Every structure is written in C-alpha cells, then in structure tokens.
Amino acid sequence: MTAPRRRTLHLNAFLMNAGHHDAAWRHPGSSPERVTDLRYFQELALTAERGLLDSVFLADGLALWGKARHNALGGFEPLTLLSAVAAVTQRIGLIATASTTFNEPYHLARKFASLDHISGGRAGWNIVTSGTADEARNFGREEHLEHRLRYERAAEFLEVATRLWDSWEDGAVVLDKERGVYADTGRIHPAAHRGEHFGVAGPLNVPRSPQGYPLLVQAGSSEDGREFAARYAEAVFTAQQTLADAQAFYQDVKSRAARYGRSGDDIVVLPGIAPVIGSTEAEAKALERELTELQVPEYGLAQLSGMLGVDLTGLPLDGPLPDLPEERDINGNKSRFTLVAELARREDLTLRELIARLGAGRGHRVYAGTPEQIADQLEEWFTGGAADGFNIMAPVLPTGLTDFVDHVVPELQRRGLFRTAYEGGTLREHYGLPRPANRYAGAAA
Amino acid sequence: MTAPRRRTLHLNAFLMNAGHHDAAWRHPGSSPERVTDLRYFQELALTAERGLLDSVFLADGLALWGKARHNALGGFEPLTLLSAVAAVTQRIGLIATASTTFNEPYHLARKFASLDHISGGRAGWNIVTSGTADEARNFGREEHLEHRLRYERAAEFLEVATRLWDSWEDGAVVLDKERGVYADTGRIHPAAHRGEHFGVAGPLNVPRSPQGYPLLVQAGSSEDGREFAARYAEAVFTAQQTLADAQAFYQDVKSRAARYGRSGDDIVVLPGIAPVIGSTEAEAKALERELTELQVPEYGLAQLSGMLGVDLTGLPLDGPLPDLPEERDINGNKSRFTLVAELARREDLTLRELIARLGAGRGHRVYAGTPEQIADQLEEWFTGGAADGFNIMAPVLPTGLTDFVDHVVPELQRRGLFRTAYEGGTLREHYGLPRPANRYAGAAA
Incomplete structure (x- = not known):
C-alpha cells in the first residue's frame, strides 16, 4: 500500500515588465530598459523554472492604458513572446492572456494549439472578456460590450474553440507513404458551428496538440465570472484581501462546479499575492516604504x-473617497471595483493611503516580511481552505522573483509544501489536471 | 573613389512542411513526421542562415484545405512558429503570411511589432487578402469577400497598421527615473482612424520596433495585386513560368511604383523557383520523375x-482540360488561374501532364538540373531584368534546402552573385531597403 499523495502548492509567476508595483520601474532592482528585450523575459522564465514553478503568466490588454507617462507600459504581445520563451525553456508552463471579446475563435484556437505544439504541451490560456472602452475603440466600437453579453460571447467562444481542438482526433495522422494516405480524414471533423456570435465551419488546420486543449484559466470573480469559471476553468486567478474572503470565494467556486458535472478538484484556485521580501521584517517594510515613496500620485489617482x-x-490626496456607484452600474471589472471600495470603507483610507495600498498589487494582497513569514502566510491560506496555490506577483522584477525562488521556495520545500523536482512534462501535469478526452474518440471506430 | 557596389541576388527560403512538391511527404528525403516539431523548423532556418539567405518565409491559409488525406497539411501558425525560430537564429529574416481580410489591424500591427522586437529587426509580413470560401466559412461568412473589396480593405488595413507602427516615435521612452517620467507622451500619438472598414483609436501598446515597420511583402499578381504592390510592397513574390513573362512583370511592377512617388528600386522582385537538384542532370531528372510517380492523382485533380x-x-486524366471561365469571373487567385490556363493551352497538356507540371511548384517555375545549371538559370533571370532574387521552393525538405545551400549557394558566390557574409543585422538591411521614417518625427519638436 502506498500512502496517499500529499497535496502540494501550485505556484505561478505572474510577469509584468518592471514588476507589479507601479513604481517598480524607478527602483534600482528593476530593469525597465529591458521591457522589449526578449532575453529579459527568457531570463525571468528560466529563473521561475529553476524554482520549479508551475508556470509563468502574462496579462494583456488591447490598448495602451494612456498612462505610459508614469509607468513602464507597452511591450510584447503575449503569444509571440511566450513562443520565443518556449524555445529556451524545458518544463515551465506558459500562460498567455487573450480576449474572447476582440478575437475570433479560429485564430485563437489555432495560436494556442500552435504554442502547445511548440512548447511540447506547456500552453495555457487566461480567458478574459476585456473590460475597457479604450480597447473597444481599437476594434471599431465606441462603447464596450455589456458585461453579461461579453460572458455569453465567451461561452460560445469556448464551445467553438474546444470543438476545433477536438477536430483532429489523436492519431488522425496515419502517414501511410505506401498507400499515399497522410491523414485518415474520417478522423478529422468539421466544427459546423452556427451560433449567435460565431459561424465556424472547421476543421482546425492544426493537428491535436500534446495537451489536447491548452490549460484553461480564468480570472473574473464577478457573478458571471464565477459561473464561467465553474463551467470551463481549470485554474482560477483571483484577488482576495483577507483569509475569510478567500475561503468564501474558494468554497463558492468549487461548489458551483457540480452544476456543470465537474468536481471542485477539477479547478485549481490561485489567489494573487505580491510578496515584498526582506532578510528581516524591517528590511521588507523598508522596501515597501521605499516603493511607496517612489509612487507618482497622478498615476495612482x-x-x-x-x-x-x-x-x-x-x-x-489626504481626503476621503467620494461617493461611489453600485457594482451593478460598473461595466468593467466588477469584482475589482467591489474589492477596492470595500477595502477603502473597511479601513477608512484616504486617497493617498488607498493609492499606497494598491500600488504593489492593484487590489491583490500585498505582504511584506521575511521568507519564513511569507511561507507562513502561504501555508495558512493553503491549509485553511483558501487556496490551492498562488499567483506570485513580484513587486520588482527581476529581483523580487529571484528572491522568491532563492529564499521562499526552499522554505516551502523544507515544509513539504512544494515539489523538489518536476514530475510531469506538461502544464496540465504540473497542475495535476487530466488531458481532455477528444469528443469524437472511438465514435468513428 | 570606391567602385559602385555590385548588385547581388536576394534569396528567400520558402518553407513548407515536407516540401513544395505535393508528393514530397512520400519521398525518403522528407520528414513529414516532424511537421509539428519545432526543432524541425528551427533546423531548416539554421540551414538557410548557414547559407546566408536573406530570409525564411511561411505561407498561410485559414482553413484546412480538405486534402489532408493525400498531403502533409496542417501544422504551426506562422507568427507563433517564427517567434520560436527567432529565439535560436541570429541574422536570417523571418517572413510570416497574414490575411488582411480575416484580421484586425490592431492585432496584426502588434504581433508584427512584437516579432520585430523579439528578433532584433528581422520580421517581415507577407500581406495576403485570402482567396477561398473555405476560409470565409471559418469567420462567419458564407461567401468570400469580392476581389476588389478585399484589396480596398487591404489598403485601409495598411494605412492603419503603418499609423500604429508610427504611434510611438523613436525615443518616446525617456526613462527619467528621477522625475518619474517613463515615456514622453507628447511623442506617443493616437491613430484616430475612422474609415470604411476599421475604426482604430490607437496608439499601439508596443514601442516602435527595430525596423520601424516589418518588411512589407506582397504576392498577388492580378491587376489589383500589382497596384497594391506598387503602392505598399517592398518585396514581391511572384509565379512566372517564362523569362519573357517574368521580364514583363518585373518591368510593370517597377514602373507602377512611380504613381505612388516611389522608385522601382524600392521594390525587390522575387519570382519563385522550385529547383530539383542533382549532381548530374540525369540524377536531377530522375528525382523529378520519382516525385511525379509518387503523386496521388485525386489530390492533383x-x-x-x-x-x-x-x-x-x-x-x-489523359484527356484535355474542359472549357474554362474567364479571369474576370474568378474570385480567388486571379493571376494563378491565368498562369495555369495559359500553361495548359500553350503546351497543349493533358490533365495528367498538367498535374505533373504543377506538382512541384503549384504554378511556380520548376527547374531540374545540376547546381551549375540552376545557377545559370538564376543568373539569366537576374541579369536579364526578370528578377532581383528568388523565392527558393525546395521540392523536398529538408534535403532540397540543404542541397541548395551546400551546392547552389557556393556556385553563386563563386560567380560574385551572392553575399559571402551577412553585412546587415535586420531583414531590411539584407534586402538593401531603408528603415521607414516615422511620420511624426520632428513634428512635436
């Protein structure tokens, strides 16, 4: 008899130009002059891979946020970047954000299948519906698509994309040179989709990839977002400020899964955390203060x-927040709105204080301390039913990621909370998730 | 006084799964089992780079051509693939095909800017308008957009894309950590485009790339296609069967350039050639026959x-072609239709003979001979006003490309017709073309 396998943490390195803190680019620990240097991102991924992390992740937006005056914004498109990162890494997963609102399923299904082949099964897709009118205006629309409609389109998008990823059965390529048969076209299926938002004949022009589908990741925590996650997501990124909120979210998402014939274990929940690391607590707090002092108030506002x-x-800046609208009137990121509004209310923060609190993590939890203290926090949430792992958001890059890998990872390993070697080859294997069966498998036999 | 620089050939390696011949995948010289293996394409690009070629190129279509039963079709998406190829090469240019009919300018401008940063200035875009209803049906349309309308959309697409590539002036990133100014937003410009096909506010979320714009390549040889090439293209791929036709095309495209305030020298004309290489002429002809015998007639038909x-x-198969429609009634690739129809008429070919003639090059010129004979052909067209270089379409890959690099390239170098070392670092430098000036440069000074 073998002992039941111990549950261990999953860690994703969320990469962001100079770092997640909005003043990171002004700090000597960052390299903002390298944000369009491929080797910089390759080095970050190699650092994360040296730390045995499950994956690296790139957020994305389809507009320049208008604030490049005071932050290191702009740079690579995630899918092209991660292909070039795949070429120099061996094991680490590669998660790219892409929008269902401003893309066509044929293009995206194909690009992710391509990245999955390129990386030998390490591709993940963070599915977003996009949240801003700035993005809409780059795609011929004046106003942003309404929140619920975005999620309806996203659901149809996923239906089409998974059909396309299944369109070649595994083994459809028979390569019979003698008979002149390259593929068994009885095992290549059309998508034949005609819906509200899309018409896609198919099949895809890429054979089924190592993972079948890329790992499906979702980060919306609104009501629509949670429902979408319960239905499709295999990993969920979420911003949670307190243990109690994180526990409630964790429980909620896992229990919703049953409505779609899934188990809570099919979904890996990863709250974000921005760890400000020091060799002493005082050093960590000093770094946090240093970054706050480098903030540009206009940018924060x-x-x-x-x-x-x-x-x-x-x-x-030293006054309170004005009256705020209700969440139902927000057509952007609803859950982030509510999180920020509650944080300000709960702690009675001035504008200046709120800007400081949001500087490192944009609403994600920030924690300054020693590697042991940070490991304590991760352990508490992990064992306390609040997380299956974490989205690690280094406030300053590359230094914050190097510190995490060199000091926090070994502490987690000592506690038996994190792997000491990669066991699988694909991103799904790192997260302990199965390769999806092909809907047509066996049907034509 | 320095002597005027001698005009030399430009050579582009057109890559294609198992090779350009439709029976290549059945030939022992090909590796059809590797068409979704990244290292296969990396090795092909490294072979081309070892041969000092200007660039590698990938064609593209947005549908599975329905013929995967008898040919090694399907595989990587070009932009993701070329990013991963960029990561292991140093000098060779990387040209990806992408359609203006089924893409949005914001996405494509961004991806090519990203590839150009990733590769240090080696990106090229082969601009196509797409030619089939199969593709339309993957993007919610029943019928394909009409030929002239596709070119109108393509022209507007280019207007928007070049605006987006100019939206960050060179030097807009000032990185003044002391004052907290990352970018001089006075040097980042909106696109503010509202046209017939697109509405794009801009700016792009990628700083200006090493080449400014990717190299702009065009391959349509119809009336609309030539006009588009004269206006926008910096390199033109074309299928020409005879020296006389190639000379006429060369002259025509170069003379049209003046209408758009350009010089003929601003456009590099590259006819395709499928060289079937043997160490003797008999060996080359035998390889050509061997490939013809491996053809699957249903596929060719x-x-x-x-x-x-x-x-x-x-x-x-041994009868003649039936009556054909007129070019004006063709809504796909008009110039290829005419080329094939004329070839069959001129040489009075049966269907079987025509399929054999088209097997290696799909209408591009095929020439079987020794390295010296092939060099003779290239030299004749190059010095005879028919070509500035060639699009090299190895009938079988990887062997046909290796043979070209190892045997034809040295012969061209002996004749002083081809470089013996890379002189430039970017794709534009290889082709002897300038980096485009930014339309806003100096305006805000």
Missing part, C-alpha cells in the same frame, strides 16, 4: 479612477 | 480544380 469608474482627478 | 474554379473530378 488615474489607476484608481479606472478601477472605480469615477474621475478622481484634482481631489485632495 | 482537387488542387487543379481549386486553382481553376472548375470541378474536374472524374474527368479522364
């Missing part, structure tokens, strides 16, 4: 205005 | 039906 859907320009 | 817009299924 503009970011906050965007999150809250309220123009805060010109308001006194 | 289906390909020919597609090119001619006529269903040829069931017609006797």
Whole structure:
C-alpha cells in the first residue's frame, strides 16, 4: 500500500515588465530598459523554472492604458513572446492572456494549439472578456460590450474553440507513404458551428496538440465570472484581501462546479499575492516604504479612477473617497471595483493611503516580511481552505522573483509544501489536471 | 573613389512542411513526421542562415484545405512558429503570411511589432487578402469577400497598421527615473482612424520596433495585386513560368511604383523557383520523375480544380482540360488561374501532364538540373531584368534546402552573385531597403 499523495502548492509567476508595483520601474532592482528585450523575459522564465514553478503568466490588454507617462507600459504581445520563451525553456508552463471579446475563435484556437505544439504541451490560456472602452475603440466600437453579453460571447467562444481542438482526433495522422494516405480524414471533423456570435465551419488546420486543449484559466470573480469559471476553468486567478474572503470565494467556486458535472478538484484556485521580501521584517517594510515613496500620485489617482469608474482627478490626496456607484452600474471589472471600495470603507483610507495600498498589487494582497513569514502566510491560506496555490506577483522584477525562488521556495520545500523536482512534462501535469478526452474518440471506430 | 557596389541576388527560403512538391511527404528525403516539431523548423532556418539567405518565409491559409488525406497539411501558425525560430537564429529574416481580410489591424500591427522586437529587426509580413470560401466559412461568412473589396480593405488595413507602427516615435521612452517620467507622451500619438472598414483609436501598446515597420511583402499578381504592390510592397513574390513573362512583370511592377512617388528600386522582385537538384542532370531528372510517380492523382485533380474554379473530378486524366471561365469571373487567385490556363493551352497538356507540371511548384517555375545549371538559370533571370532574387521552393525538405545551400549557394558566390557574409543585422538591411521614417518625427519638436 502506498500512502496517499500529499497535496502540494501550485505556484505561478505572474510577469509584468518592471514588476507589479507601479513604481517598480524607478527602483534600482528593476530593469525597465529591458521591457522589449526578449532575453529579459527568457531570463525571468528560466529563473521561475529553476524554482520549479508551475508556470509563468502574462496579462494583456488591447490598448495602451494612456498612462505610459508614469509607468513602464507597452511591450510584447503575449503569444509571440511566450513562443520565443518556449524555445529556451524545458518544463515551465506558459500562460498567455487573450480576449474572447476582440478575437475570433479560429485564430485563437489555432495560436494556442500552435504554442502547445511548440512548447511540447506547456500552453495555457487566461480567458478574459476585456473590460475597457479604450480597447473597444481599437476594434471599431465606441462603447464596450455589456458585461453579461461579453460572458455569453465567451461561452460560445469556448464551445467553438474546444470543438476545433477536438477536430483532429489523436492519431488522425496515419502517414501511410505506401498507400499515399497522410491523414485518415474520417478522423478529422468539421466544427459546423452556427451560433449567435460565431459561424465556424472547421476543421482546425492544426493537428491535436500534446495537451489536447491548452490549460484553461480564468480570472473574473464577478457573478458571471464565477459561473464561467465553474463551467470551463481549470485554474482560477483571483484577488482576495483577507483569509475569510478567500475561503468564501474558494468554497463558492468549487461548489458551483457540480452544476456543470465537474468536481471542485477539477479547478485549481490561485489567489494573487505580491510578496515584498526582506532578510528581516524591517528590511521588507523598508522596501515597501521605499516603493511607496517612489509612487507618482497622478498615476495612482488615474489607476484608481479606472478601477472605480469615477474621475478622481484634482481631489485632495489626504481626503476621503467620494461617493461611489453600485457594482451593478460598473461595466468593467466588477469584482475589482467591489474589492477596492470595500477595502477603502473597511479601513477608512484616504486617497493617498488607498493609492499606497494598491500600488504593489492593484487590489491583490500585498505582504511584506521575511521568507519564513511569507511561507507562513502561504501555508495558512493553503491549509485553511483558501487556496490551492498562488499567483506570485513580484513587486520588482527581476529581483523580487529571484528572491522568491532563492529564499521562499526552499522554505516551502523544507515544509513539504512544494515539489523538489518536476514530475510531469506538461502544464496540465504540473497542475495535476487530466488531458481532455477528444469528443469524437472511438465514435468513428 | 570606391567602385559602385555590385548588385547581388536576394534569396528567400520558402518553407513548407515536407516540401513544395505535393508528393514530397512520400519521398525518403522528407520528414513529414516532424511537421509539428519545432526543432524541425528551427533546423531548416539554421540551414538557410548557414547559407546566408536573406530570409525564411511561411505561407498561410485559414482553413484546412480538405486534402489532408493525400498531403502533409496542417501544422504551426506562422507568427507563433517564427517567434520560436527567432529565439535560436541570429541574422536570417523571418517572413510570416497574414490575411488582411480575416484580421484586425490592431492585432496584426502588434504581433508584427512584437516579432520585430523579439528578433532584433528581422520580421517581415507577407500581406495576403485570402482567396477561398473555405476560409470565409471559418469567420462567419458564407461567401468570400469580392476581389476588389478585399484589396480596398487591404489598403485601409495598411494605412492603419503603418499609423500604429508610427504611434510611438523613436525615443518616446525617456526613462527619467528621477522625475518619474517613463515615456514622453507628447511623442506617443493616437491613430484616430475612422474609415470604411476599421475604426482604430490607437496608439499601439508596443514601442516602435527595430525596423520601424516589418518588411512589407506582397504576392498577388492580378491587376489589383500589382497596384497594391506598387503602392505598399517592398518585396514581391511572384509565379512566372517564362523569362519573357517574368521580364514583363518585373518591368510593370517597377514602373507602377512611380504613381505612388516611389522608385522601382524600392521594390525587390522575387519570382519563385522550385529547383530539383542533382549532381548530374540525369540524377536531377530522375528525382523529378520519382516525385511525379509518387503523386496521388485525386489530390492533383482537387488542387487543379481549386486553382481553376472548375470541378474536374472524374474527368479522364489523359484527356484535355474542359472549357474554362474567364479571369474576370474568378474570385480567388486571379493571376494563378491565368498562369495555369495559359500553361495548359500553350503546351497543349493533358490533365495528367498538367498535374505533373504543377506538382512541384503549384504554378511556380520548376527547374531540374545540376547546381551549375540552376545557377545559370538564376543568373539569366537576374541579369536579364526578370528578377532581383528568388523565392527558393525546395521540392523536398529538408534535403532540397540543404542541397541548395551546400551546392547552389557556393556556385553563386563563386560567380560574385551572392553575399559571402551577412553585412546587415535586420531583414531590411539584407534586402538593401531603408528603415521607414516615422511620420511624426520632428513634428512635436
């Protein structure tokens, strides 16, 4: 008899130009001059791979956020970048964000299948519906698609994409040179989809990839977002400020899965955390203060205005927040709006204090401490029913990721909470998730 | 006084799964089991780079051509593939095909800017308008967009894309950590485009790339295609069967350039050639016969039906072509239709003979001979006003490309017709073309 396998953490390195803190680019630990240097991102991925992390992840938006004056914004498109990162890494997963609102399923299904082949089964797709009018205006629309409609389109998008990924059965390529038969076309199926948002004949022009589908990741925590996650997502990124909120979210998403014939174990929940690491607690707090002092208030105010859907320009920084709209009137990121509004209310923060609190993680949890203290926090959430792992958001890159890999990972390994070697070859294997069966398998036999 | 620089050939390696011959995958010199193996394409690119070729190139279509039963079709998406090829090569240019009919300018402008950053200035875009209803049906349309409308959309697409590539001036990133200014937003410009086909606010979320724009390549040889090439293209791929036709095309495209304030020298004309290489002429002819004997007639007939817009299924292979429509009634690739129809008429070919003639190059010129004979042919066209270089279409890969690099390239170098070392670092430098000026440069000074 073998002992039941111990549950261990999953760790994803969320990469972001100079780092997640909005003042990271001004800090000597960052390299903002390298944000369009491929080798910089290759080095970050290799650091994460040296730390045996499950994956690296790139967020994405389809507009320049208008704030490049005060932050290191702009740079690579995630799918092209991750292909070039795949070429120099061996094991680490590669998760790219792409929008269902501004893409066509044929293109995206194909690109992710291609990345999955290129990387030998390490591709993941963070499915977003996009949240801003700035993005809509780059795609011929004046206003952003309404929140619920975005999720309806996303659901249809996933139906089509999974059909396309199944369109070649495994083994459809028979390569019979003698008879002149390359593929058994009885095992290549059309998509034959005609729906509200898309018409896609198929089949895809890429054979089924090593993982079947890329790992499906979702990050929306609104009501629509949770329902979408319960139905399709295999990993969920989420912003949670307190243990209690994280536990409630964890429980909620896992229990919703049953509605779609899935188990809670089919979904890996990964709250974000921005760890500010010091060799002493005082050193960590000093780094946190140093970054706060480097913040540009206009930038913080503009970011906050965007999150809250309220123009805060010109308001006194040491005064309170003005009255805010209700979540139902927000057509952007609803869950982030509510998180920020509650944080300000709960702790009675001034604008300046709120900007400081959001600087490192844009609403994600920030924790400054020693590697042991950070490991304590991760362990508490992991064993306390709040997380299956974490989305690690280094406040400053590359230094914050190197510190995490060199100091926090070994501490987690000592505690038996994290792998000491990669066991699988694909991203799904790292996350302990199965390769999806092909819907047509056996049907034509 | 320095002597005027001698004009030398430009050579592009057109890559294609198992090779350009439709029976290549059945030949022992090919590796059809590797068409979804990244290292296979990396090795092909490294072979081309060892031969000092200007670039590698991938064609593309947005549908599975329905003929995977008898040919090694399906595989990587070009942009993701070329990013991963960029990561292991140093100098060779990387040209990806992408359609203006089924893409949005914001996405494509961004991906090519990203590839150009990733590769250090080696990206090229082969601009196509797509030619088949199969593709339309993967993007919610029943019928294919009409030929002239496709070119109108393509022209507007280019207007928007070049605006987006110019949206960050060179030097817009000032990185003033002291003052907290990352980018001089006075040097980042909106696109502010509202046209017939697109509405794009801009700016792009990628800083200007090493080449400014990717190299702009075009391959349509119809009236609309030539006009588009004269206006926008910096390199033109073309299928020409005879020296006289190639000379006429060369002259025509170069002279049209003046209408758009350009010089003929701004456009590099590259006819395709499928060189069947043998150490003796007899060996080359034997390889050509061997490939013809491996052809699957149903496949050839289906390909020919597609090119001619006529269903040829069931017609006797040893009989003549049926009556054909006029070019004006063709809504696919008009110039290829005419080339094939004229070839059959001129040489009075049976269906079987025509399929054999089209097997290696799909209408591009095929020439079987020794390295010296092939060099003679290239030299004749190059010095005879028919070509500035060639699109090299190895009938069988990888062997046909290796043979070209090992035997034809040295012969061209001995004749002083080809470089003996890379002189430039970017694709534009290889082709002797300038980096485009930014339309906003100096305007805000």
